[in-house]
Amino acid sequence: MQLDDSTVAEFRRALLAWYRRARRDLPWRRARDPYATWVSEIMLQQTRVEQATPYFERWMARFPTVSALAAAPLDDVLAHWSGLGYYARARNLHAAAREIQAKYAGRFPDQPDEVRALPGIGRYTAGAILSIAFGRPEPILDGNVARVLARRFAVGGAPDEREMQKTLWALAARLVPDGDAADFNQSMMELGALVCVPRAPACLVCPLAKQCAAHARGVEEQFPAPKKKKAPRPVDAVALLLERRGRLLLVRRPPAGLWGGLWEPPTGELRPGEEPARAARRVAKSCTGLGLADIQAVTRFEHVLSHRRMCFHVFQAAPRGRIRLEGYDAAQWLPRANAKELGVAAWTWRLFDEPAKMKAKPRSRA
DSSP, rough: OOOOOHHHHHHHHHHHHHHHHHOOOOOGGGOOHHHHHHHHHHTTSSSSSHHHHHHHHHHHHHSSSSHHHSSSSHHHHHHHHHSOOOOOOHHHHHHHHHHHHHHHTTTTSSSHHHHHHSSTTOOOHHHHHHHHHHHOOOOOOHHHHHHHHHHHHTTOHHHHHHHHHHHHHHHHHHHOOOOOOHHHHHHHHHHHHHOOOSSSSGGGOTTGGOOHHHHHOOOGGGOOEEEOOOOOEEEEEEEEEETTEEEEEEEOOOEEEEEEEEEEEEEOOOOOOHHHHHHHHHHHHHOOOEEEEEEEEEEEEEESSSSSSEEEEEEEEEEOOOOOOOOOOOOEEHHHHHHTSBBBHHHHHHSSSSGGGOOOOOOOOO
């Protein structure tokens, strides 16, 4: 799609003027710090601003620099991420911090190739860091920006389709200015977050309304086309609350895979047709080497992920024998209150409360 200079100039002018009077005061915007920009961009992937903000503030208090993050144990890093979901983000932050410490003495690199080579940083995140923190005219394209561009220029298709991605990236590259890349890229994200929202966009207050092709035709919500989503696969699992002398057994998952590196009670999926109580004994023996006595069903609840609908059958029991781990890489017995200091998934937090008071209701994050 070819844009003439006057169209580009008007788009930039309208958006920058709006942003400079309407932008939110967010903690990561208060300084052009590449480390803070990086952390915020990673946290905001799949996470709302209001949810990410307190996590960001706690994170920066504990890990104020790349060097501080690189020096921290992974368990500590995951503990400060607990509840945000998509834990590979935290593992990649930690791995990238160690790489920056080793290669660049803790200074965040400012060359595009170096930034894109870091773990967990793709084209969008690299563009955000380079433009916001270093003022480079690098394009960005996240969900909010894709929606703004798709509506303004009536670009058909779903944002995850290859041809539409190619078109939108080309538009973003053509529009980003040399001098105001930081504010411009943030203005597109901000407009998509506050005004050009997926449903019932606030077109009456949109700075681009007069130029918007979708608005002119009254079809704003038809752009972009919705992504094709698969229904989450139902999965039944057992989780075991095993206590010995007032201490709860937690085991740590291997670094890779779902909930990698996180601590949890011994957990395993049911086999087809298997009764939960029988599965509880099997999982305990196969994963920890422990036998179970006085086994009791405690509760059952759902936890919905993007690709799985987990149904957890929770049992408590008295463990017998010595621990021999299979499928986990570490184990420890500790008071329930101390368990909250570890890196755990959101579903595990529910098990730290009094089991009898837990209510079965779906949860939406990992």
